Amino acid sequence: MIRVGIVGATGYTGSELLRLLLRHREVELIAVTSRAEAGRAVSDYFPALRGVCPLEFAPADSPLLNSCDLVFFATPNGTAMLEAPALLEAGVRVIDLAADFRLRDAELWSSWYGMAHACPDLLSEAVYGLPEVNRAALPGARLVANPGCYPTAVALGFLPLIESGFVDPGFLVADVKSGVSGAGRQAKTGLLMAEVGESFKAYSVAGHRHQPEICQTLRAVQPKGAPAIQLTFVPHLVPMIRGIEATLYARLDPSAGVQGAEQLQSLFEDRYQNESFVDVMPQGSAPETRSVRGTNLCRLAVTVPMAQAAERGQTLVVQSVIDNLVKGAAGQAVQNMNLMFGLAEGTGLSHLAWVP
Amino acid sequence: MIRVGIVGATGYTGSELLRLLLRHREVELIAVTSRAEAGRAVSDYFPALRGVCPLEFAPADSPLLNSCDLVFFATPNGTAMLEAPALLEAGVRVIDLAADFRLRDAELWSSWYGMAHACPDLLSEAVYGLPEVNRAALPGARLVANPGCYPTAVALGFLPLIESGFVDPGFLVADVKSGVSGAGRQAKTGLLMAEVGESFKAYSVAGHRHQPEICQTLRAVQPKGAPAIQLTFVPHLVPMIRGIEATLYARLDPSAGVQGAEQLQSLFEDRYQNESFVDVMPQGSAPETRSVRGTNLCRLAVTVPMAQAAERGQTLVVQSVIDNLVKGAAGQAVQNMNLMFGLAEGTGLSHLAWVP
Amino acid sequence: MIRVGIVGATGYTGSELLRLLLRHREVELIAVTSRAEAGRAVSDYFPALRGVCPLEFAPADSPLLNSCDLVFFATPNGTAMLEAPALLEAGVRVIDLAADFRLRDAELWSSWYGMAHACPDLLSEAVYGLPEVNRAALPGARLVANPGCYPTAVALGFLPLIESGFVDPGFLVADVKSGVSGAGRQAKTGLLMAEVGESFKAYSVAGHRHQPEICQTLRAVQPKGAPAIQLTFVPHLVPMIRGIEATLYARLDPSAGVQGAEQLQSLFEDRYQNESFVDVMPQGSAPETRSVRGTNLCRLAVTVPMAQAAERGQTLVVQSVIDNLVKGAAGQAVQNMNLMFGLAEGTGLSHLAWVP
Amino acid sequence: MIRVGIVGATGYTGSELLRLLLRHREVELIAVTSRAEAGRAVSDYFPALRGVCPLEFAPADSPLLNSCDLVFFATPNGTAMLEAPALLEAGVRVIDLAADFRLRDAELWSSWYGMAHACPDLLSEAVYGLPEVNRAALPGARLVANPGCYPTAVALGFLPLIESGFVDPGFLVADVKSGVSGAGRQAKTGLLMAEVGESFKAYSVAGHRHQPEICQTLRAVQPKGAPAIQLTFVPHLVPMIRGIEATLYARLDPSAGVQGAEQLQSLFEDRYQNESFVDVMPQGSAPETRSVRGTNLCRLAVTVPMAQAAERGQTLVVQSVIDNLVKGAAGQAVQNMNLMFGLAEGTGLSHLAWVP
The missing domain is CATH 3.30.360.10 (Dihydrodipicolinate Reductase; domain 2)
Structure with missing residues (x-):
């Protein structure tokens, strides 16, 4: 079982990650953090998860994150670049669903995102997680930049x-x-x-x-x-x-x-x-x-x-x-996780579309 | 007052024409036809017109159309080309909201609309009713092809x-x-x-x-x-x-x-x-x-x-x-009518958008 | 012409009032206020009003309001009860589209709206503006409570x-x-x-x-x-x-x-x-x-x-x-205005519904 | 594996059954019939099923239905009562998602559904498939009337x-x-x-x-x-x-x-x-x-x-x-199937809601 954390799970990519990971047979959800909702039952915040998710939101700096194999950042742009380095240091792998590690050029990134980059040295290491292009690089990746939608x-x-x-x-x-x-x-x-x-x-x-x-x-x-x-x-x-x-x-x-x-x-x-x-x-x-x-x-x-x-x-x-929210965010993040951890690429991603 | 008829008023361009013409101060609605609903009160078919429209749907071949100054065709493609010639003959001016008279090349028309054109000789006379391009030709027009949306x-x-x-x-x-x-x-x-x-x-x-x-x-x-x-x-x-x-x-x-x-x-x-x-x-x-x-x-x-x-x-x-349905259909048709009959171009078209 | 002001015109009842009053032939719009948007062109804030409304938003305390015959409050609950008394004092009639004057019992009002009432003495004077019940009281009314939707x-x-x-x-x-x-x-x-x-x-x-x-x-x-x-x-x-x-x-x-x-x-x-x-x-x-x-x-x-x-x-x-937003708010307010000022009840309210 | 057929799978309850049954680990889909689409690939008709469903629509009278353990009727009212008796005769169990077997009183049924009932004798045998009321009767049921939504x-x-x-x-x-x-x-x-x-x-x-x-x-x-x-x-x-x-x-x-x-x-x-x-x-x-x-x-x-x-x-x-379409139709039908065949009641029904 992969021990997984999610930082910032009250937005739409976060809730979609929850939907996918709670039914992923190789994943154990360790911590789900939220600055604003820390201490509240996840299933109280997301009634759709009643009976399925026993966790409470942990505070943003929860030490549980350090015990994870993998942490997803489902945070606004500019958060992962501040918090990911310490996790990587602690041996935790990271997938960022925001934009922090998507552009290899820190200056270009700054010009579009309106802030200086906090760890430009990591940009060259980060793998751009579009498996159809970069599949080979994912098994060894410590840090994955999940593509934009x-x-x-x-x-x-x-x-x-x-x-x-x-x-x-x-x-x-x-x-x-x-x-x-x-x-x-x-x-x-x-x-x-x-x-x-x-x-x-x-x-x-x-x-x-x-x-x-x-x-x-x-x-x-x-x-x-x-x-x-x-x-x-x-x-x-x-x-x-x-x-x-x-x-x-x-x-x-x-x-x-x-x-x-x-x-x-x-x-x-x-x-x-x-x-x-x-x-x-x-x-x-x-x-x-x-x-x-x-x-x-x-x-x-x-x-x-x-x-x-x-x-x-x-x-x-x-x-x-x-x-x-799936191939454009949480689903692709799970696909990347599967590849990083040597699982079959489609594990936990076999959902059929609802029509209508 | 302009005496006006509408042929085929049960569709969306027809109902939109009704909305506009029932509040147009220079228009008298003479006949509103429908093959399927002939004899039924218009306001029964369109409850939104209860108390506003006293007419019944007339049959498609109603002689009242001949007594109009202007007839709008709000019919499927291929109808106006069959029925407009007789009206023009009778001195009734025509605006077709369908596609019958939009293309000047009958062969091109046939290839796109899947039928032979019934009156190709009228194509060169028809004015393409985009006032921003053809305003000058509208006052004298007998036959106007209202542009597509x-x-x-x-x-x-x-x-x-x-x-x-x-x-x-x-x-x-x-x-x-x-x-x-x-x-x-x-x-x-x-x-x-x-x-x-x-x-x-x-x-x-x-x-x-x-x-x-x-x-x-x-x-x-x-x-x-x-x-x-x-x-x-x-x-x-x-x-x-x-x-x-x-x-x-x-x-x-x-x-x-x-x-x-x-x-x-x-x-x-x-x-x-x-x-x-x-x-x-x-x-x-x-x-x-x-x-x-x-x-x-x-x-x-x-x-x-x-x-x-x-x-x-x-x-x-x-x-x-x-x-x-307005500038792309019924409203532009009324704009064309105003120009054909020498009215101020915006008569009956002063509605403000609903927001939200 | 009735000289009219609107206090708080950036919400939905305010914008709907604008839509109706800008086309009302007996109304002259004198002032449209907004705390947040004062100084901005109304038509910049509401692009749907480009070319129709030449006003800028006035500050909330604009002295222009005192020169009006009638002021509409399209503000959150609790605003009109603070500002209406001075206007009434100045001889300006008032229609409140919020809830401040709807309940005759100040204590009941406080228990539901979570604040003390600022002018309970006005509650008995205020006419509840449902014309189908209180039409007779409207011509003489200084203060009208427009009903909830x-x-x-x-x-x-x-x-x-x-x-x-x-x-x-x-x-x-x-x-x-x-x-x-x-x-x-x-x-x-x-x-x-x-x-x-x-x-x-x-x-x-x-x-x-x-x-x-x-x-x-x-x-x-x-x-x-x-x-x-x-x-x-x-x-x-x-x-x-x-x-x-x-x-x-x-x-x-x-x-x-x-x-x-x-x-x-x-x-x-x-x-x-x-x-x-x-x-x-x-x-x-x-x-x-x-x-x-x-x-x-x-x-x-x-x-x-x-x-x-x-x-x-x-x-x-x-x-x-x-x-x-119409019979449940702005339209009924205009209907009340018409009755207060002796106009035909339906003036400016002859719109037909859009279908579809 | 339960051998399953669906009669009439081109409507919404039919397509929802497909979504659920194609991912049900104890089900083998044998036949999916459609009067209108017989011979067409199911995944051509439902592009959402491309790559997942290898079947073609079979004709309505496909003999494959007789080899099923269970047949779902996702047909208009009045169809199952004509076709179910022969299947039951052949030892095939039936769940009808339409209304044919929901009312125990044939006369009442006729008065509401506007036709005579074709097999009133089966009404008393049919189990009304609301498991929260009739769970005990489902394991032995040959014929289940799936409740209305x-x-x-x-x-x-x-x-x-x-x-x-x-x-x-x-x-x-x-x-x-x-x-x-x-x-x-x-x-x-x-x-x-x-x-x-x-x-x-x-x-x-x-x-x-x-x-x-x-x-x-x-x-x-x-x-x-x-x-x-x-x-x-x-x-x-x-x-x-x-x-x-x-x-x-x-x-x-x-x-x-x-x-x-x-x-x-x-x-x-x-x-x-x-x-x-x-x-x-x-x-x-x-x-x-x-x-x-x-x-x-x-x-x-x-x-x-x-x-x-x-x-x-x-x-x-x-x-x-x-x-x-789920608890109100196809999902409850699968829940009933699970109970009829001694499976865990929730098999194949563990989906989480999408939010948003």
């Missing part, structure tokens, strides 16, 4: 195209849409149901923190000598609770000589044939977020729309859907 | 960019999102709340009827000698009832020499300064669909996202929001 | 039954359901879309402030000597934005000798035949909240369900729907 | 009160609310998201089929000589997908001498202490439907609201929440 959906959609060099990396567009749980459990008027229900909008159009994270991932898989990645990334808020859909646009590089949709379909199917959490759907499919709700899956479809003149390069479209 | 949102967003030649017309992307009322009042399982609620997806990615309609509009306003329009158009279904948001992507043509966001902001503000139903919002705004809900407004914002290298041409983003 | 829906549904003595007042049940805007625009996690969306619950089952308000209204219309009112009142939160539905249960008093559903239908139709904002629907109707959305209407239906043995008294059911 | 929520809430004789059975009120999936996967305009979203209404107020089903259950548990059950049952449609909340009202019988809320709390806790799928929450709790979403749980709370005079008998309130 948008970056997971977008990177998995662009990966085969960038790795193959089939598209012009200089004009990528990611039009992404997220349910409101992606904004976390914050008491902001802008997230009230009366504000976000029955409405739709883009936000952070001028720039969003997930853009450099995606670029870093894509750059790392480009063929040698490929032109620079230029990605326009526009997030939107959908009046629903869970789910991300990313519609990705790229222009086929005429020099790559791609022969139609079949070749693209094969490219995607081949790339992901051994990935148990990426499902490449048949031509003509319309992946919907509910088909992955509550699961750790990413479903993809690739299309070359008609009414496109070929002579200047065709635009292709990739659709990518995930559950932002 | 997506084409309205997309065309108004791209117009200043295409007219000015500031962007490369060869790589336009329109990622559009619509509430479910856009699919009409059809008894299809795919539109049940249990199917479309709490989920999000793209659809018709391979090709959608509104793509050629938008291209036709944009081509007509291009500067002489400009390269061909190439538009990738991907619609999505949002789990809400009303509203369209279009996020538009275009690449600034480096040869146009545009100097930053201010110049683009001015371009949009200048283009629409005399348009009472187009609101160009300040830099940094995030137009949301609820801000135009129930109104005939289109709100726009234009942004040049950061993290874009300039040397290969910058990608800019336009956000455009409308209410699909 | 639930009390409006419940009182209008029970009124004919209590006035007539047809039912046993000792066992009334009001099972009421409200959209989330009823909770106001408060930054509470419990009102986030991710918390209240796709879920349903009762709340305040042990006791809710609107229960004594309803009882006070019903007691005032009971026939002499009737038994005491006993009302079980259970509110619920519906995952939608606007609307209240109240399902009311009462037992026919066998001694009243009511002969079936027709007599009840007549009772309701007769009671409300001259009320322009109460619509008694035909037997078998199912009033839905969307049929009154955005309007000042209350729609009612009365039913005697089958499968009820008559010998011990039959249970009847009344359904009552309103828009909580 | 509303009857499950209402009966579990009233049971302790009726069994104990604490309340007057002559004036029970059940105000029940259901998400739209309760209406099934029918292509009706009335269930479109644009019709039922953002609105709330009661329906079938005059009478609903679940009323006699509930009365039958409650009558069976009344103490000898208790007065007749009189239940007013009003269902409502909530703009959400899953979940039922029942708010139940009853009047304490003064002669029962109940001493306050603690005694009621104990009554409920004692009654359900050995029930793994009924959770009696502490005083003051507000059970919400999302706390049981996706699970087989029923959560209850009992309250005696304040502001009630005691002398004429107090009204108490019970709140009961379930997931209509």
